[in-house]
Amino acid sequence: MINIRQNSYSNSQLMRGIQESSVAYILNHATIEQFDKNTIIVQQSEKHPFLHLILSGKVKTYRHSTEGKETIIRLLKPQETFMDAVIFMNTDTSPISAQSIEPTKTLKIPQKIIHEAISKDSILAHNLLQIIANHYGSSMLQVDAIHTQKPLDRVGFYLLSKYLEHIKLGGSSKSFSLQYTKQDIANQLGVAPETFSRSLAKLKQMGIEIQGTEIKLSSSESLCQFCDPTLTKKCIKSSKDDCKIKE
Amino acid sequence: MINIRQNSYSNSQLMRGIQESSVAYILNHATIEQFDKNTIIVQQSEKHPFLHLILSGKVKTYRHSTEGKETIIRLLKPQETFMDAVIFMNTDTSPISAQSIEPTKTLKIPQKIIHEAISKDSILAHNLLQIIANHYGSSMLQVDAIHTQKPLDRVGFYLLSKYLEHIKLGGSSKSFSLQYTKQDIANQLGVAPETFSRSLAKLKQMGIEIQGTEIKLSSSESLCQFCDPTLTKKCIKSSKDDCKIKE
DNA sequence: CGCACCATTGATATGGATCAATAACTGTGG
DNA sequence: CCACAGTTATTGATCCATATCAATGGTGCG
Structure with missing residues (x-):
């Protein structure tokens, strides 16, 4: 059985609250995989009957078309899983690729297990x-956002989500950092990198400082205009009067 | 316990292969609901801790923004379920609405059950x-398609999917019918109704007859150019030489 | 230090949304 | 069975947002 520090997996949503025996069974049949930066872990259209739990590093999942365009599906941090849905789909080959975007370690668990x-x-x-x-929920939101929102709103919404996530993890109240490259984020949001850059430029004029990958808000409410009912629940401010989202 | 014909639910993916006792337990605690055409069954942002299995009729699930735009998520037929994912999400209210687009009967099963x-x-x-x-898989494909494909390709792909589905159910080999209104399909594909109409017009020039909701192909391969590796598996022709998709 | 890669900024072209008008259906009631 | 209203679909004309193309500037790494 694999021997790893418990805290490298036990905060994951996958393992939360499950039986000790299940943990043991899984660890008994899983392996730890190491990948350099930019290694392809899963190749689209190939079989890959494993679920991965990221222990350290970062991974992106994406689809690429025959013409060479790629669409990023998710950008992932430690404790998150990928191929979690794929192993339950009817397809025998993977509809997505996965690639490390930093040196990465994963726990690789066979589908059968x-x-x-x-x-x-x-x-x-x-x-x-x-x-x-x-x-699936985020994916629905994304489809909706692409139909109904302009790039600036999508970018604003993205920043706000990341900000709230940052706060929830106990981060400082006015600054945080983009965790991925801008082109990857742009791709995930479905806009050209140039458009993403221009959106950030507009945000600067609204009191949001952006230096490289660091975001500094002039006020903790700077991004409130991009809020929506889905995020409202995750926001401490939502009860305050100056929060416009009410329903 | 509810008394309904077994075939009205037993072909559903939900019920397939499950224990008799589970079926009984579910039917014991479910109710049958009837809806006129255009009835709102689930309202976005409200609680709705039930899963619905469609017994007859048709339903659309969608999101609407504050500005009144709506984005169709899925268009549903009998034997399909909705609110299936929602009841497992972290949100306490529904991120989507559901509305009957025909007179509809559903089996309404409490989340708890x-x-x-x-x-x-x-x-x-x-x-x-x-x-x-x-x-989730379809939703990923949709996001990808919106990023990388032009409306014509999305429409062609949609028709091909419906055609293959139709064939699988033993339908005639060269004609089938759109099951929903064109504006709903257009919305689901993320294009304006006008653009959808114009795409169909282009398809007519490629040997695809379209009369109202009826589609007639001049050859069973008329739509092959819109195929992709995901659909290839569902296609009987995929083994034939004239199928260009080989990945 | 120099080479890749990434990000920004500017200029341009275009595809599809939008607006507008008409045409084809669908169903309802006389 | 037809007339009418309401909805849905088609077709045409216009405009704008964003992708694309192109060039420069910045940054990190070997």
């Missing part, structure tokens, strides 16, 4: 349902 | 994982 663990541990099943349902 | 049934029946858990993972 997950299936078996699920049938014995309904908490694990529930965790996976929640994980995948939330992915 | 589903949760309990899952913990006893791992096949049901597996079914739900598959259902939601596939939704």
